[in-house]
Amino acid sequence: MELHVVINGRKDLAGQLYNQLRSAIESGRLAAGTQLPPSRLLAEQLGISRKTISDTYAQLTYENFLTGVVGKGTYVNARTSKVTQKQSHTQLAGFEVVESWRNLPVFLRHPTLEGSLRYDFIGGATSKGQFPQDDWRRCTAHALRQIAAAKGFYSLPEGLPALRSAIARHIAFSRGVNCQDEDVVVCNGAQQALDLIGRVLLSPGSLVAMEDPGYPPARLLFGSHGATVIGVPVDDEGIVVDRIPAGTRLIYVTPSHQFPLGLQMSQERRVALLAKAHELGAIIIEDDYDSEFRYSGRPTDSLQSMDERGIVAYVGTFSKTLLPELRLGYAILPPAILEAVVRAKQLTDLHTSTLPQWALAKFIAEGCLLKHIRRCHTIYTGRRERILARVAGDLSPWLEAVPSTAGFHMVVMCKVPVDTALVIDLARKVEVGLYAIEGFYYQQAPKAGFLMGFGAIETLDIDTALDRLRDILQQVT
Known part of the structure; x- marks a missing residue:
């Protein structure tokens, strides 16, 4: 890689080179430990004499900006970078817009490796x-060959x-979704699918209805498009359709495993929701984020498979079945918005990286995905049953599980008054990660409880973690 140095004219070549290298080191653009090109190569690059380069390196070494290592080369010395006062965002003409983004809350952010806890009930992680x-x-090697x-x-x-x-083929087999290849748009995770659908449907002031409690990143995303988001209450059968306001343009639901409560939308409520959306001229986003994992009861039809009018956009992700880092999701789009979403996708990022796309295509085609889901299902079943047994047992004085038949998280509600923030803080001190559900409520009165993810915590760690939770609950209540 060539070092970025610009020489103007033929005057004071050594001075120009010296000033640029020193400025780059002081500003931090050339970081400590960076190796500079050999004098011969830099002289060829700049079209100046090698002696000029050598003399400049010698001067900067004398001033302790550089250091020479015998047999290896010339390196930038560790120094304190010169601090330059940059313009504040409050001085920008677009200050209000920048400030609105800076003030958005951060939800569901996963910890770094350094910040992770020993026993973590975090949701959405495997x-x-x-x-x-x-x-x-092996599939990635195949992908590299395709790219080559x-x-x-x-x-x-x-x-x-x-x-x-x-x-x-996969979602037709596993979820009964009715689609053709041309209905599928591959996205960088489900979040991009939500963003693209919002881009083509929403304008400032548009009404969006979504479950309350619900998925905060979706609410914040639709709000960033200028939409007015209405929180619609959820009962035992799902979103209360009669509370969806007139003028709603987009309806966001998680019918197979309501987020965060875990409830399943009843068949009657699904029929009512489809009728309501048709009446309003609205598009329904069906976010089916983790229903591949089902533990009891009969599988339910997806909203998309019941849709006879082309008003449901079915959104899925491989972050839950495989790894969040892959950032691969998809949308099955009705004809009314398909072309618009493809245009929006091309405008925003051209396309999703083809390396993981080729790898995933082969992974699915060879049956590896279904085999992996079956293996995980067995593991998650054991973890889920262990948590349910403890909640129904020695944790029952304080907690009660919300009925849930799918996914790899559940919600436990507090049966007695509990300071959930205090419990979470005390739990972190003993290496247990807990997460309150109060923050998932928007316009409805929040209830106290915890979201218990069991995708990331190991089976043998569950009892130890819940023992510590029990001890904390005994202390604070």
Whole structure:
């Protein structure tokens, strides 16, 4: 890699080089430990004599900006960077817009490796030990071969045909979704799918109805498009359809495993929701984020499979079945918005990276995904049953589980007054990660409880963690 130095004219060449290198070191652009090019190579790059380079390096070494290592080269010395006062965001003409983004709350952010706890009931995360590394490595090697054979052009914004076909077959088999390959748009996670649908449907002041409690990142995302988000209450059968206001343009629901409560929308409520959306001329987003994992009862139809009018956009993700880091999701779109969403996808990021797309297409086609889901299902079943047994047992004086038949998190509600913030703080001190559900409520009165994810915590750690939770509850109540 060439060092960025610009020489103007033929006057004071050593001075120009010296000033630029010193400025780069003082500003931190050339970080401590960076190796500078050998004098011969830099002289060829700049078209000046090697002696000029050597003399400049010598001067900067004398001044302790550089250091020479015999047999290795010349390196930047560790120094305190010169602090330059940058313009504040309050001085920008677009200050109000920047400030509105700066003030958005942060929800569901996963910890870094350094900040993770020993026993963590975090939702939306899986344990790396279950991921089929060997199968994925083989599929990634296949992906690299496909890329090597390609012409090097940008890919399709809607996704690789091989992956779109694999997704269509997979969700038809596992969820009964009715779609063709051309209905599928591959996205950078489900969050991008929500963003793209919002972009093509919403304008400032548009009404969006969503479950309350519900998924905060979706609410914040729709709000960032200028929409007015209405929190619609949820009962035992799902979103209360009669409370969806007139003028609603977009309805966001999680019918198969309501987030965060875990309830399943009844068949009657699904029919009513489809009728309501048709009456309003609204699009329904069906976020089916983790219903591959079902533990009891009969599978329910997806809203999309019941939709006869083309008003449901079905959104799914591989972050829950595989790994969040892959950032692969998809949307099955009705004809009314498909072309618009593809145009929006192309405008915002051209296309999703083809390397993981090729790998995932082969991973699904060879049956690795279904095999992985079955293996995880067995593990999650054991973890879920253990938590339920403890909640119904020695934790029952304080907690009660909300009935849930799918996914890999559950909610336990507090049966007695509990300071959940205090419990969470005390739990962190003993390496237990707990998460309150109060923050998922928007316009409805919040209830006290905890979201208990069991995808990331190991089975043998559950009892130890719940023992510590029991001891804390005994202290604070």
